[in-house]
Amino acid sequence: ELKVEQNPLFLSMQEGKNYTIYCNYSTTSDRLYWYRQDPGKSLESLFVLLSNGAVKQEGRLMASLDTKARLSTLHITAAVHDLSATYFCAVAPPVNNAGNMLTFGGGTRLMVKP
Amino acid sequence: ETGVTQTPRHLVMGMTNKKSLKCEQHLGHNAMYWYKQSAKKPLELMFVYSLEERVENNSVPSRFSPECPNSSHLFLHLHTLQPEDSALYLCASSHDRGPYEQYFGPGTRLTVT
Numbered sequence: 001e002l003k004v005e006q007n008p009l010f011l012s013m014q015e016g017k018n019y020t021i022y023c024n025y026s027t028t029s030d031r032l033y034w035y036r037q038d039p040g041k042s043l044e045s046l047f048v049l050l051s052n053g054a055v056k057q058e059g060r061l062m063a064s065l066d067t068k069a070r071l072s073t074l075h076i077t078a079a080v081h082d083l084s085a086t087y088f089c090a091v092a093p094p095v096n097n098a099g100n101m102l103t104f105g106g107g108t109r110l111m112v113k114p
Numbered sequence: 115e116t117g118v119t120q121t122p123r124h125l126v127m128g129m130t131n132k133k134s135l136k137c138e139q140h141l142g143h144n145a146m147y148w149y150k151q152s153a154k155k156p157l158e159l160m161f162v163y164s165l166e167e168r169v170e171n172n173s174v175p176s177r178f179s180p181e182c183p184n185s186s187h188l189f190l191h192l193h194t195l196q197p198e199d200s201a202l203y204l205c206a207s208s209h210d211r212g213p214y215e216q217y218f219g220p221g222t223r224l225t226v227t
Contacts, residue, residue: 004156031213042204043157043218050213088157092214100145100214101170104157 002027004091006105013079013112021074021108023089031092032072033102034063036085043088047074079112086110116140118219120205126225129195135222137188137205143217145210146188148180151221152201163188164210195226 003026013019023032031050035043047056049065049072056063060083062075072089086109090102118139127133139146148160162170163182171180177199179191188205202223206216 033215035218042220043206045215045217048213048215090157100147100162100164100208100210100216101159102216103159106156 002029002091002093002103004089004103004105006087006089006108008108009106010109011111013076013110015080015112015114016078018078019076021076021087021110023072023074023091023105025070025072025091025103027070028067028094029070029091030065030067030094032065033090033092034072034074035088035090037088037107038085046087076110079110081112081114084110084112118205118207118217120203120219120222122222123220124223124225126227127192127195128227129197131195132191132193134192135190135203135205135224137190137207137219139186139188139205139207139217139219141207141217143207143209144185145208145214146182146185147206147208147216148178148188148190149204149206149218150201151204157204161190192224195224197226200224200226 034046047063052067054065060077065072086107088107090104121136145164150158160174161180181189202221204221205219208216
C-alpha cells in the first residue's frame with residue numbers, strides 16, 4: 001500500500017523567509033504532483049514532476065523530485081502573505097498499476113505572517 | 115462553463131434522505147474521480163472512472179453509488195448516510211494517459227444531520 005507523508009503539517013513563517021516542505025512516499029513511483037488549497041476552495045495544480053531529478057519553479061515556489069530517495073520537496077523563497085494556503089503532495093503508482101489513482105499526503109498548512 | 119463544475123455547492127441532508135451530487139468537466143478529459151475530504155483524514159479517493167468504466171471503488175460503503183453516463187458527467191448518489199459522511203466531496207478529471215494531471219472542481223460541502 002502506498003503511503004505518503006508530508007512534514008511539517010503546520011508551518012508558520014515570517015514574510016521574506018525561506019522554508020522547505022517535505023513529501024516522503026513508501027513505494028516506487030516516478031510521478032508526483034503538488035497542489036495548493038485555499039480555505040473553502042478546491043485544489044489548484046501547482047507542479048507535475050515526472051522523472052527523477054525533475055525540478056520545476058513558478059514564482060517563489062520550486063519543487064523537486066528524487067525518486068531514489070522517494071522524496072519530493074517544495075521550497076518557498078522569500079515568502080509573502082499570498083502564499084498562505086494548504087499544500088498537498090500526491091503520488092501516483094507505477095503506470096502499469098493503474099496510473100490514475102493518486103495517494104495524497106496529509107497536507108501542510110502554511111501561514112505567512114507580516 | 116470552463117474547467118470542472120460541481121452542483122450543489124452545499125447540501126444538508128437527513129440520514130434517511132436520498133440525494134445526488136453532480137460533476138461536469140469541460141476539459142475534454144476521459145477519466146473522472148470522486149474524492150472525500152474530511153477534517154480528520156487526508157484526501158481519500160473514492161471512485162475512478164476511465165472511459166466511462168469504473169476502475170476502482172476503494173472499499174467505499176454501498177450508501178455511496180457512482181454513475182458515469184458519459185465522459186463529461188459524473189454523479190454520486192447518496193442514500194441513508196451517516197453523520198460521519200459529512201465532508202467536502204471533490205470531483206476531478208484527467209486524461210487517461212500520462213501525465214494524468216487531475217483538475218479539481220470546487221467541491222460540494224455535505225452535512226448529514
